[in-house]
Amino acid sequence: xxxxxGLHKSxxxxxxxxxxxxxxxxxxxxxxxxxxxxxxxxxxxxxxxxLKPDAGSAVIDGIDVVNDGLQARRRIGALxxxxxxxxxxxxxxxxxxxxxxxGLRKSExxxxxxxxxxxxxxxxxxxxxxxxxxxxxxxxVSLARALVHDPQNILLDEPxxxxxxxxxxxxxxIILKLKDAGRCVLLSSHVMQEVAALCDDVCIIANGxxxxxxxxxxxxxxxxxxxxxxxFVRAISMVKAD
Amino acid sequence: xxxxxxxxxxxxxxxxxxxxxxxxxxxMGPIFAPAVLAFMINLSITRxxxxxxRILELPAVGQEQAPNLVSYLRSRNIDVINYPHGRAxxxxxxxxxxxxxxxxxxxxxxxxxxxxxxxxxxxxxxxANTQADRDARRVRNALREYSQELGNVRLLARGIDPAVxxxxxxxxxDVSTPSGRSGMLLGMMSYFFVFAxxxxxxxxxIDATAGERERGSLEPLLSLPxxxxxxxxxxxAATCLFMALSLTLSLLSFYVALKFMPxxxxxxxxxFGPKVVFAAFLLFAPFILLGASIMTLVASFTKSYREAxxxxxxxxxxxxxxxxxxxxxxxxxxxxxxFVPSLSQHLLLVDIVKNEPVxxxxxxxxxxxxxxxxxxxxxxxxxxxxxxxxxx
Numbered sequence: 001x002x003x004x005x006g007l008h009k010s011x012x013x014x015x016x017x018x019x020x021x022x023x024x025x026x027x028x029x030x031x032x033x034x035x036x037x038x039x040x041x042x043x044x045x046x047x048x049x050x051l052k053p054d055a056g057s058a059v060i061d062g063i064d065v066v067n068d069g070l071q072a073r074r075r076i077g078a079l080x081x082x083x084x085x086x087x088x089x090x091x092x093x094x095x096x097x098x099x100x101x102x103g104l105r106k107s108e109x110x111x112x113x114x115x116x117x118x119x120x121x122x123x124x125x126x127x128x129x130x131x132x133x134x135x136x137x138x139x140x141v142s143l144a145r146a147l148v149h150d151p152q153n154i155l156l157d158e159p160x161x162x163x164x165x166x167x168x169x170x171x172x173x174i175i176l177k178l179k180d181a182g183r184c185v186l187l188s189s190h191v192m193q194e195v196a197a198l199c200d201d202v203c204i205i206a207n208g209x210x211x212x213x214x215x216x217x218x219x220x221x222x223x224x225x226x227x228x229x230x231x232f233v234r235a236i237s238m239v240k241a242d
Numbered sequence: 243x244x245x246x247x248x249x250x251x252x253x254x255x256x257x258x259x260x261x262x263x264x265x266x267x268x269x270m271g272p273i274f275a276p277a278v279l280a281f282m283i284n285l286s287i288t289r290x291x292x293x294x295x296r297i298l299e300l301p302a303v304g305q306e307q308a309p310n311l312v313s314y315l316r317s318r319n320i321d322v323i324n325y326p327h328g329r330a331x332x333x334x335x336x337x338x339x340x341x342x343x344x345x346x347x348x349x350x351x352x353x354x355x356x357x358x359x360x361x362x363x364x365x366x367x368x369x370a371n372t373q374a375d376r377d378a379r380r381v382r383n384a385l386r387e388y389s390q391e392l393g394n395v396r397l398l399a400r401g402i403d404p405a406v407x408x409x410x411x412x413x414x415x416d417v418s419t420p421s422g423r424s425g426m427l428l429g430m431m432s433y434f435f436v437f438a439x440x441x442x443x444x445x446x447x448i449d450a451t452a453g454e455r456e457r458g459s460l461e462p463l464l465s466l467p468x469x470x471x472x473x474x475x476x477x478x479a480a481t482c483l484f485m486a487l488s489l490t491l492s493l494l495s496f497y498v499a500l501k502f503m504p505x506x507x508x509x510x511x512x513x514f515g516p517k518v519v520f521a522a523f524l525l526f527a528p529f530i531l532l533g534a535s536i537m538t539l540v541a542s543f544t545k546s547y548r549e550a551x552x553x554x555x556x557x558x559x560x561x562x563x564x565x566x567x568x569x570x571x572x573x574x575x576x577x578x579x580x581f582v583p584s585l586s587q588h589l590l591l592v593d594i595v596k597n598e599p600v601x602x603x604x605x606x607x608x609x610x611x612x613x614x615x616x617x618x619x620x621x622x623x624x625x626x627x628x629x630x631x632x633x634x
Binding site for chain 2: 045048049050051052070071073074076078079080082083084085086087088089093097098100101102103129142145146155
């Protein structure tokens with residue numbers, strides 16, 4: 001369960017996040033939707049503690065990410081945008097490395113890595129060094145790496161960008177499985193259809209602010225647009241107006 | 243601690259599979275440097291030996307004027323061959339590089355000699371050319387000896403003992419030992435050891451910081467429940483291991499290479515047996531931490547792999563600078579030098595190789611101060627690794 005309140009973050013003169021608040025409850029998929037540069041990635045980066053917010057708070061399972069980053073990181077699995085792998089290690093070794101760093105005991109690591117490899121259908125290329133992997137293969141391994149310690153909260157930054165239809169579908173299946181297992185899933189995207197197909201709750205962000213935070217039907221109703229793309233554009237313009 | 247070990251093991255495994263890291267750790271420093279030194283030493287030895295025995299062909303203008311001189315030179319392994327053109331063309335030929343040196347014997351040489359006027363004889367050479375310089379020196383010495391012998395004969399003919407012209411009998415006593423003489427030449431060794439140590443960890447230091455960021459694997463790594471200090475310490479430890487490996491190989495390859503160098507012919511017997519190799523390793527070991535932390539520190543400031551490479555090649559030469567300066571000024575070990583890492587190791591190693599007594603206080607200061615700087619830089623690394631800008 002993730003709770004973000006009044007988050008602010010600037011980079012020099014650029015005020016990237018200007019008071020974003022939202023909740024991402026367990027057993028639900030929450031989407032952060034917004035155009036490029038809206039502040040989605042910055043928000044997620046604050047949540048997985050590589051950035052410190054200027055103001056506001058972010059709490060994961062009751063743990064403040066600023067005050068207790070280490071404990072907060074124990075509760076999350078993150079897939080940053082454009083995640084890279086270690087090219088000289090095999091897919092399995094990449095995943096096992098993260099498992100060990102997450103504190104899994106040596107005896108648990110092998111079983112757990114095997115389990116996640118099967119879950120994400122990585123078997124075919126698990127023993128290959130990741131140098132030269134396709135984008136889809138890399139994303140799968142990165143996701144496996146993020147999920148290997150079975151975290152309660154899962155943060156995915158544009159997970160489907162650059163994936164083909166088949167890979168996107170299998171990614172969706174995995175995310176839905178996580179939701180059914182009672183996990184809290186927070187993902188960002190700039191594609192309305194994608195978010196609509198997955199998310200129970202959508203937080204539309206533009207210019208570092210929250211435009212609308214509602215279910216898909218709620219967004220349709222509040223923007224008065226039946227077409228999702230129109231609704232998205234309308235919501236963004238609501239922020240620009242002020 | 244367990245986390246540091248996990249990071250360490252992964253970095254080691256990954257870099258053992260990386261050809262570039264392996265090549266720089268195992269080949270570049272350890273094999274390449276001693277090979278170059280061995281080649282240079284061998285070349286200079288064979289040259290100096292060859293020189294005396296080698297027959298030098300000396301073109302001469304007007305050799306028929308001085309048959310005695312020609313046969314004297316021949317006894318000195320200098321073969322005079324006839325240069326068929328005049329003096330002017332001989333000068334041109336040397337200028338053009340067709341000949342290194344030409345001897346010019348003027349037409350009145352015999353006459354002047356007979357009338358005991360100092361007989362003029364010219365040696366045309368281009369001294370900017372080192373081979374010509376060496377040959378010219380040989381010819382000059384031979385001419386001087388001939389001149390002296392002739393003078394002695396003239397004095398004897400007049401009933402004077404030639405010894406009256408030698409009021410001083412200068413005798414030089416060289417107290418340097420064969421090990422001592424090797425110290426000067428082999429002082430270059432510590433330069434190679436420092437270089438090999440740094441080279442061994444260079445790519446790992448880049449890979450673990452700038453490389454990790456460029457590949458996009460840094461951000462996922464930082465989102466794990468480990469502290470950044472644990473990550474950077476694991477990385478520095480792995481860099482240390484590769485540096486230690488490179489240093490060890492470098493010492494061993496020098497040990498082997500020295501066996502194949504005909505150093506006795508230069509009057510040198512370097513004190514570089516197995517015990518000294520081991521002592522040298524212990525002496526340079528504290529420098530490993532310093533090298534690893536400084537490389538990691540610099541690499542973690544850079545924005546890309548390429549930028550890191552550029553900066554680290556500067557870092558590669560920085561610790562060798564004090565060694566260069568001291569070698570040129572031939573400074574003796576002093577207490578205050580022992581506080582300077584790389585310099586202290588160099589001075590102490592030179593003493594050991596020269597087989598001179600080593601000051602234990604100096605060794606203590608060298609070890610402690612180098613370790614201190616290494617620990618300080620490691621601490622700074624860990625501090626800087628916490629900053630947000632790390633992700634670039």
